[in-house]
Amino acid sequence: MTYTRADFPEGFDFGVATSSYQIEGHGFGGAGPTHWDDFAATPSNVKNAENGRLACDHYHRFEADMDLVAGANFDCYRFSTSWARVMPDGFTVNPEGLDFYDRLTDAMLARGIKPCATLYHWELPSPIADRGGWRNRDIADWFADYTHAIMSRIGDRMHSVAPINEPWCVAWLSHFEGYHAPGLRDIRATARAMHHVLLAHGKAIQTMRGLGLSNLGAVFNLEWADPADDSLEAAEKAALYDGIYNRWFLGGVFKGEYPQNVLGGLEPYMPDGWQDDFGTIGTPVDWCGLNYYTRKLIAPSGGAWPGFKEVEGPLEKTLMGWEIYPEGLYNFLTRTAREYTGTLPLIVTENGLASPDVIENGAIEDPQRLAYIDAHMHSLQRALAEGVPLRGYYLWSLMDNYEWACGYEQRFGLVHVDFETLERTPKASYHALAKRLGR
Ligand code: GCO
Numbered sequence: 001m002t003y004t005r006a007d008f009p010e011g012f013d014f015g016v017a018t019s020s021y022q023i024e025g026h027g028f029g030g031a032g033p034t035h036w037d038d039f040a041a042t043p044s045n046v047k048n049a050e051n052g053r054l055a056c057d058h059y060h061r062f063e064a065d066m067d068l069v070a071g072a073n074f075d076c077y078r079f080s081t082s083w084a085r086v087m088p089d090g091f092t093v094n095p096e097g098l099d100f101y102d103r104l105t106d107a108m109l110a111r112g113i114k115p116c117a118t119l120y121h122w123e124l125p126s127p128i129a130d131r132g133g134w135r136n137r138d139i140a141d142w143f144a145d146y147t148h149a150i151m152s153r154i155g156d157r158m159h160s161v162a163p164i165n166e167p168w169c170v171a172w173l174s175h176f177e178g179y180h181a182p183g184l185r186d187i188r189a190t191a192r193a194m195h196h197v198l199l200a201h202g203k204a205i206q207t208m209r210g211l212g213l214s215n216l217g218a219v220f221n222l223e224w225a226d227p228a229d230d231s232l233e234a235a236e237k238a239a240l241y242d243g244i245y246n247r248w249f250l251g252g253v254f255k256g257e258y259p260q261n262v263l264g265g266l267e268p269y270m271p272d273g274w275q276d277d278f279g280t281i282g283t284p285v286d287w288c289g290l291n292y293y294t295r296k297l298i299a300p301s302g303g304a305w306p307g308f309k310e311v312e313g314p315l316e317k318t319l320m321g322w323e324i325y326p327e328g329l330y331n332f333l334t335r336t337a338r339e340y341t342g343t344l345p346l347i348v349t350e351n352g353l354a355s356p357d358v359i360e361n362g363a364i365e366d367p368q369r370l371a372y373i374d375a376h377m378h379s380l381q382r383a384l385a386e387g388v389p390l391r392g393y394y395l396w397s398l399m400d401n402y403e404w405a406c407g408y409e410q411r412f413g414l415v416h417v418d419f420e421t422l423e424r425t426p427k428a429s430y431h432a433l434a435k436r437l438g439r
Contacts, residue, residue: 001370003377004436005073008393009384013114014437015076015394016069016414017350018058019121019165020085022401026123027053028060030096032088034123035133036404039181047407052123055402057422062104064424068415069398070111072430073437077113078349078394079104080121080165083128083143086150090125090142098153105154114159116394118219119147119204121165122180122404129182134170134193137271143200144207155213162289162349163204166221167197167249179405187305191269195277198252202280209283217287218253219349222246222336224295224328228311231300236261237308238298244306246332254340256282265305287391288341289349292329292376294322318353318368320410326375333383333390345391351376352396354403354410357427364416364427373429395433399424 005014020026021036040051058065069077083090085097108115120143124133128142147163155161164170169180171193178185205216225241227234243259251257256278263270301309315323333346353372357364373395384390400413408419414430417423 001374001377001432001436003374003381005439007381011391013075013347013392013394014073015078015114015116015392016072016074016398017078017394017396018398018401019080019118020082021052021055021121021123022397022403023056023058023399024082024085025053025055025057025059026051026082026085028057029085029100030088030094031082031085032090032094033126034082034084035126035129035181036123038126038129039183042183045181045183046405047409050402050407052402056399056417059100061422063107065398066104066107066111066113068424068426068430069108069113071426072414072434073439075114076116076159076392076394077108077398078116078118080118081150081154082123083120083146084123084125087125087146090128091145093149098150101150101154105157109157115154115157116160117154117158117162118165119143119150119161119163120170120200122170124181133182134175134196135189137192137196137199139196140200140203144203147204147207148211151208151211151213155208155211158213158215160215160217160287161208161213162217162219163201164197165219166291167194167201168221168245170197172244187266188269191266192271194248194266195271195274198249198281199277201253202277202283205283205285206280215286217285217289217347219289219291220246220249221291221293221350222332223293224325224331225298226295228297228299233300234298237300237306240306241296241298241308250336250340252278252281253285254282254288285344287345287347288336289347290329290332290336291350291396292332292348293351293353294318295325295328318372319356320354320406322353324353324372324375326379329376330379330382333379333388334386337388343389345389347392347394348380348390349394350396351393352412354412357400357411357413357416359416359418359425362425364425366427366429369414369427369429370432373433
């Protein structure tokens with residue numbers, strides 16, 4: 001690896017991220033059913049029909065897992081709290097759920113790790129899904145109630161909080177592409193989810209301001225879109241992909257508007273009065289988080305709106321089949337600051353890759369991950385040199401975990417998990433980072 005902590009500004013935070021359903025073991029501690037359990041139990045949705053019932057059993061092993069975070073010299077641990085653990089029926093508090101996050105918080109503080117919470121990383125309580133989930137405008141108030149419940153308990157000790165992880169996944173991937181729970185492919189459901197997810201974000205920020213919390217942010221996943229060829233049609237479709245994936249959410253929160261090219265398709269399906277909600281959606285935040293993995297090449301596909309398709313690109317790929325394109329991270333850091341956030345601090349809240357890591361003689365070599373991290377750190381350096389107010393870089397993920405529709409096959413961890421024994425084994429990348437991030 002090229003870079004060490006000393007190459008970054010004083011106070012720059014390095015972190016590592018996970019999410020509740022992907023690691024905790026949802027079967028423990030009185031958590032309620034979620035739409036991911038329902039989705040996984042439905043044939044063909046998830047590789048091997050796997051779910052998060054046991055996952056990494058982090059629920060029982062969190063102390064040792066926090067030792068791993070501290071052992072690699074990370075400053076921050078970005079974790080998420082599960083709505084269905086805190087409120088198994090979506091509405092009624094489960095004291096065991098609050099107790100768990102309380103213990104986890106104290107385990108971080110005891111090791112000098114800054115707790116960075118996300119309140120929704122996709123495990124919607126099934127009873128909320130029964131009421132229409134993200135299609136129902138009331139979800140914004142229900143989510144605010146949940147925010148109040150969990151943050152009244154642990155908010156006083158959080159370094160930072162963001163309401164919703166990756167609104168594009170919550171809305172588009174799950175309601176238009178049907179690739180994530182609830183597995184819908186419905187444009188009206190999509191338009192509603194695209195709006196309500198931001199409304200819920202805004203109400204949660206307001207709720208936390210009411211509790212006196214600070215250092216609140218928003219976390220977006222951004223994917224760079226390039227046209228597959230030189231045609232005007234491909235350029236237009238790439239811009240539409242960019243609008244749906246990136247600009248809709250950034251525009252909603254930071255400009256109080258949605259991009260015209262996306263409204264061209266979604267407007268007829270939007271909920272009544274959506275234009276009046278930007279006051280709530282745009283409630284000021286203290287930082288903006290960017291999750292970045294890859295880019296896509298986009299071409300026209302014909303057929304119904306949006307009428308685009310992804311075309312395989314020429315660059316080196318990860319096990320997910322995603323092209324490695326560090327340039328995209330640089331592009332987003334500079335573009336986001338220039339067009340949306342100005343001097344607001346930016347944090348890369350996720351970046352990483354899946355590789356086919358196997359244990360050989362007790363060790364795991366993951367050179368592709370090391371090269372990936374290095375190349376993306378180079379993009380951070382370029383952005384910093386141009387004055388982008390970048391304040392942190394968090395890797396996805398601490399350990400191998402439940403990769404949603406891909407089940408347990410895609411290994412994103414710095415730490416290997418044997419899903420039979422649940423034994424944790426740090427990979428070569430973990431050891432390299434521990435050295436580089438030491439003070
Ligand atoms: C995310 C995802 C993670 C995924 C990761 C790799 O926040 O993007 O939340 O849950 O595991 O992105 O696909």
